[in-house]
Amino acid sequence: MKSRSNPWFVLALCAIGLVWVGPYLWMLSTSFKSLDELVRAPAYPLPSALRFAAYREALSAVPVWRYMLNTVVMAAAIALSQIALALPAGYALGKLRFRGRGATMALVLACLVVPAQVTFVPVFTMLGPLGLVNTMTALVLPFAVSAFGTFLVRQAMLAIPDELIEAARLDGASEFTIVYRVLGPLVTPTLSALCLFSFVYHYNDYFWPLMMTTDDSVRTLPLAVALLREQGTGVRWHVVMAGNVLMSLPVLALFAVAQRRILRAVTARALA
Amino acid sequence: MASSGLSPSRAFHPFVLLAPTVLVLATFFVVPVGLAAYQSLFAWDLLTEPSFVGLANYRALMLTGELARVAGRTLAYSAVVVTVASSFGLALALALNREGKLVAFVRGAIFSAYVVSWVSVALLWLWLLDGQAGLVSRALPALGLRPCDWLGDPSIVLFTLACVTVWKIAGYAMVVFLAGLQDVPRSHYEAAALDGATRLQTFTRIVWPALRPTAAFVGTTSLIASFQAFDVVRVMTQGGPVRSSTIFVYAIYEEVFMNLRVGRASALVVVFFVLLLLLTGVQLKAWRTLAQGRVAT
Incomplete structure (x- = not known):
């Protein structure tokens, strides 16, 4: 115009x-x-x-690199696990005929309605007696499967012709090979959108790690940066903002590089 | 539909393929909902043995007025977030639905707030709104306005939190509206231009009817999202002053981790979940309209 x-x-x-x-x-x-x-x-x-004094102060006040490493390991583990498990599940739900398919699909859809804000209290009481509070397991395992991701991959699978899978079977491919070697590459756009969305979401997540950890060894970056403000008397905003820059810069950089893909991931969520 | 698909080469294959997904979803989504309902019938401080109290937790929530207050605050916050974020998102989408480098940059800038973490945004605005040295408190007198105590005044704190939330999520609404605008056929605009329609007429007769399903979607999605707000409260106000910003999820958090009342917290979780289900029902209806709208255009 x-x-x-x-x-x-x-x-x-x-x-x-x-x-x-x-x-x-x-x-x-x-x-x-x-x-x-x-x-x-x-x-x-x-x-x-x-001046970089505020950055030095932020880095010495809390172990920022340690937290950063925890955060990246956690978010990457979650994103990869969600992809690895959504592929076979999406394939079974989208391509195979078996008893219980409708019920399984209903389970996946029902879980879309249950946010972490509902499950954190009971999950906390479940993990406590098992000694799993304050572990990486408590941060990753509840999100190892994404109901939404499973649904997305299943939708992508529906678009793949049955003949392709039959041909692979005739060639003697195992189901494992079909899922990860044949179908995986065909749904890459869906998988990369899911991976990106999930990584950024969990990198940013404050809620779940706050509820499940009290220990420095597994705490994540958003907790550390929020803690910069709570520490001590008289708020030193330059230090807090230095921590904030360190935390948000990677996400903003990723956004600048992969803006189109992130937008696709978000609109896919909206319009699925 | 139910009979479509390939038959598995071995009957057990689908179950192996689905086992991890079903196991994780059942353990961390289905079981917790049941467990919350069960634990809401007990008094439990996490340290001593839980004791059965029946519906006493629910009764206490009702009688103390706590539930009504928390729900009221959550609704007030959500109402502002939904209406302002949706209308802002729509206005931005209409203004920025065009080519150009500057336009693309502004779109990206607005949306970037949605990508950055809640903690980042909350800390950033905490500093901007700081009573002594914050940029807003210093800029307002320069413009001849009196700054208010954004986060310290119980009557406006929820509004402040809602505005920060709008700043963060308006980009999301904008992006969804922009996607919706792509579905308005070009020929409709051209026909309107030929008929000599004004901009307002083009909007009310052509654009808005096509966008209504999208608007319903944006509205219900941001309603559900705002119901689940927590980070912004935890970082900016800790529910204060005098509990005036204690909305649902923060109230649950407070019951478990500060008051150590798991039963009371679980009762709140159950009520919260029922409310979410109701909202989701509304959303599903909007979704259906969206699907129909898509078929129609």
Whole structure:
């Protein structure tokens, strides 16, 4: 449409953009400031020098790298496990004929309605006696299967012709080979969308790790950064914002690189 | 449909293929719902033995007015989030549904807030709204406005939290509306232009009818999502001041991990789950309209 060149439209665009970009820029600028600059009035938008003191302080206040590693390991384990298990399940539900298929499908769909906000209390009491609270297992296992992912893969499987699977069987392929070697590559767009969505979701997740852990050895980055603010007296916002930059930069970078795929994952969720 | 598909080469194959999925889903989704219902009938502090109390937990939630207060706050917060996020999302989608580098950048910027974590966004706004040194509190006097105590005033704290939530999720609504707009056939716009329709007429006669199913979808999805809000409360207000921002999930969290009342918390979980089921019923209806809308266009 041709109103692109309209200066009022461009001005309005910049104003809207600033509402969303502005806070990020403020976060970045704050993280390079000193404590004096934070409280100085009037506030200057830019730090007087590029200081990394807040980052050093954030890194020494909490073991950020340790938490970062925990977070990435957890999110990657969940994303990979969801794909590895959604493939065979989606294949069975979408392509095979057997008794109990309808019931299994109903189970998968029913689980879509049950969020972690409902299950955390009973799951906490289940895992406690088993000694699983404060373990990586408590963070990964409940999400090892994604009901939504299973549903998505099943939908993708429906579009694959039966003849392809029959041909593979005639060639003597085992079911394992058919699922992972033949069908897996054919549904790659679905799998990569699921993987990306799931990784980012669990990398960002604050709720579940907060409920299931109390121990530094398995706690994740969002908890650590939130803790930066709770620690000590007098909030040192430059340190908190430095931690916030460290946490959100990887996600923003991933978004910049894979924007189209992330959008596809999100709209797939909306329009499935 | 039920009889479609290949017959498995061995009868047990489907069960092996599905075993891990069924096992995990049953253990972490189905069993917990039953367990919550069961535990809601007990008084239990996690340390001593649970004792059976029947429906006393539910009765206490009702009689103390706690349930009504928590539900009321959650509804107030959700109402603001749903209406503002949906209408913002729609307005943004209509304004940004065009080509151009700047437009694409602004779209990306708005949506990026949806991709970043709740903790990030909550901390960021906590700092922006900080009473002494926050950017908002400093900018408002410069514009001749009086800053208010965004997070310290019990009468506006829920509204503040809702606004932060809108900032985060408006991009999601926008993206879904943009996808919906792609379904409006070009020929309809052209026909409207030929008939000399104004912009407003084009919107009310052509765009809105086509978008109504999408709007129903966005509305119900953000309603369910906002019902499950927790992070923003935990990070920004811890339910305060004086419990004025204690909404559902935070109330459950408080009962278990601060008051150590598992039974009471489980009763809240059960009520919360029933409410979610009701909302999902509404959503399914919207989904069906969406499906019909798709067939129609």
